Amino acid sequence: MPHKFDPSKAALLDEEERRRVLPPEGILRRIGLRRGAAFADVGCGTGYFTLPAAELVGENGVVYAIDVQEEMLKLLAGRMGERANIRPVKSQENSIPLPGGCVDVALLGLVLHELEGDGTLREVCRILRRGGTLGVVDWKKESGDKGPPVEERISREEAAEMLTKAGFAVVETFELPLHYLLVARKR
Numbered sequence: 531m532p533h534k535f536d537p538s539k540a541a542l543l544d545e546e547e548r549r550r551v552l553p554p555e556g557i558l559r560r561i562g563l564r565r566g567a568a569f570a571d572v573g574c575g576t577g578y579f580t581l582p583a584a585e586l587v588g589e590n591g592v593v594y595a596i597d598v599q600e601e602m603l604k605l606l607a608g609r610m611g612e613r614a615n616i617r618p619v620k621s622q623e624n625s626i627p628l629p630g631g632c633v634d635v636a637l638l639g640l641v642l643h644e645l646e647g648d649g650t651l652r653e654v655c656r657i658l659r660r661g662g663t664l665g666v667v668d669w670k671k672e673s674g675d676k677g678p679p680v681e682e683r684i685s686r687e688e689a690a691e692m693l694t695k696a697g698f699a700v701v702e703t704f705e706l707p708l709h710y711l712l713v714a715r716k717r
Contacts, residue, residue, distance in 0.1 A: 544578065551707040552667070554582040558637070560704065561665030561713050563587065567634040570594045572626070572654055573641030574618075576605040583637075584613045594628060596621050624649025628657045637665045640677075640709075642692070643684050651696035658716045664698055666712040674708065686710040 558579065563569055565588045571580045574595040583593045596619045597603050603618045610616050621627060623646065636654050645651070654664060669677040671685040684692070689712055690700045698714035 544576065548578075552709060554579045555586070557639070557665065557667060557711060558583055558586055560702075560711060561635055561637060562663050563635050566590045568592050568594070568632060570596055570626075570628070570633045570636040570654070570657060572596045572636055572638050572650065573598075573644070574606060575602050575639075577609050577616075579637055579639045580606060580616060581609065581613075584616050587615060589615055591615055592617060594619050594633065596626055596628075598623055621653075624653060626650075626653045626657055630656050631659045633657045633662060634659060635663045635665070637667070639665075639667045640669065642666055642668045642689055643678055643682050648692060648696050651692060651698075655697040655716055660716060662716045664693070664714045664716070666693065666714070667706075667709050669709055676708065686712065 563583060563586050567587050568591065569583050569587055571583060571593060574580045574597050580593055580595045587593060593616045595606055595616055598621055600620060603620060606618060619627060636658055658664065666689055668689060669683045671680060671683040673680045686703065693700055693712065693714045697717055699717050700712050700714045702713040704711040
């Protein structure tokens, strides 16, 4: 059974080195996030992708910051400031309390390896509009001193297969120093 990220280690999520090897603005642009979009950050944690996404979508866009851990949402709330376009959403792993087709772009940022089954992917597919985009960033299946144990990681090929089974078509793949990025469209 995959483990969930420990909120007591939340400070690790905002380290400068992480920003260097995993630049959030660059990832968000690569998956097509634009002004005025509705964006879902699934597994938002403390807001590593949420906060830059709120800037990118602007005041006419919306960012749904979705997490299963109440502690993470509380940490995010402390960092949001006056941003009116961020909407924290407490979810269950296989149930996101948003209407179907309400999101243009979604991201699973370092979350895929924590999921049990395909319920979350199917929920993301449900909340995305037809033709909507999903970005998946996760750890390469290689040993390293950062990230989850290698046996908990999911290879890029396994991730692409999971996305296909959940209703997506992978359209682009990018290699990052420690991670991969898959860009997929809802079929």
